[in-house]
Amino acid sequence: GESVGLHLPTLSVQEGDNSIINCAYSNSASDYFIWYKQESGKGPQFIIDIRSNMDKRQGQRVTVLLNKTVKHLSLQIAATQPGDSAVYFCAENSRSGTSYGKLTFGQGTILTVHP
Amino acid sequence: GAVVSQHPSWVICKSGTSVKIECRSLDFQATTMFWYRQFPKQSLMLMATSNEGSKATYEQGVEKDKFLINHASLTLSTLTVTSAHPEDSSFYICSARSGRAGWAKNIQYFGAGTRLSVL
Numbered sequence: 001g002e003s004v005g006l007h008l009p010t011l012s013v014q015e016g017d018n019s020i021i022n023c024a025y026s027n028s029a030s031d032y033f034i035w036y037k038q039e040s041g042k043g044p045q046f047i048i049d050i051r052s053n054m055d056k057r058q059g060q061r062v063t064v065l066l067n068k069t070v071k072h073l074s075l076q077i078a079a080t081q082p083g084d085s086a087v088y089f090c091a092e093n094s095r096s097g098t099s100y101g102k103l104t105f106g107q108g109t110i111l112t113v114h115p
Numbered sequence: 116g117a118v119v120s121q122h123p124s125w126v127i128c129k130s131g132t133s134v135k136i137e138c139r140s141l142d143f144q145a146t147t148m149f150w151y152r153q154f155p156k157q158s159l160m161l162m163a164t165s166n167e168g169s170k171a172t173y174e175q176g177v178e179k180d181k182f183l184i185n186h187a188s189l190t191l192s193t194l195t196v197t198s199a200h201p202e203d204s205s206f207y208i209c210s211a212r213s214g215r216a217g218w219a220k221n222i223q224y225f226g227a228g229t230r231l232s233v234l
Contacts (some may be wrong), residue, residue: 008157043208044210046222059126089158103223104161107157
């Protein structure tokens with residue numbers, strides 16, 4: 001969920017390494033999850049999504065894993081490149097209550113890739 | 116596809132003036148758009164849901180008379196910050212659902228954001 005007033009977690013990797021960014025969610029009614037990438041001064045950019053009836057989905061250089069038992073989501077980036085440096089947010093889509101149909105964003109993780 | 120344009124990208128205004136931000140879906144129709152606010156090094160906070168042809172739905176704590184939202188067409192939503200003050204300075208971002216079928220309809224595509232600085 002959201003964390004207001006806290007510093008974002010950071011992850012520093014070397015170019016070519018694999019990166020793993022984690023996200024915990026709290027709403028068991030969430031049925032759809034999205035990872036976004038946000039570069040400085042820009043809006044979030046869609047990376048990959050996953051439905052709650054799946055535990056893994058792969059895209060180009062990215063893989064999302066979903067563990068509903070512990071309400072955990074991860075984004076794996078293979079062969080990380082300097083252009084991958086950004087803030088990464090997970091977002092969950094709720095199907096219940098006042099959050100129905102809305103995305104709730106996690107606090108975000110700053111990924112820095114060193115050449 | 117699914118391109119969202121937001122304008123202006125940066126605006127500086129004097130305290131007490133009003134500022135209008137536009138959000139357009141360029142290659143799809145969006146019955147629902149969203150407005151977020153983001154402070155430095157923080158996550159996105161949903162302000163309101165903008166519905167075409169009806170009133171916007173505001174999140175708890177967001178003043179609807181302060182942040183006026185109009186969604187007059189399927190491709191345009193506007194956010195007007197009325198009588199802006201320095202505490203309204205922030206990064207405002209809009210998004211739109213793609214309108215695609217199935218699960219993909221839940222994906223929100225974002226504009227580039229508007230940085231508002233109130234002097």
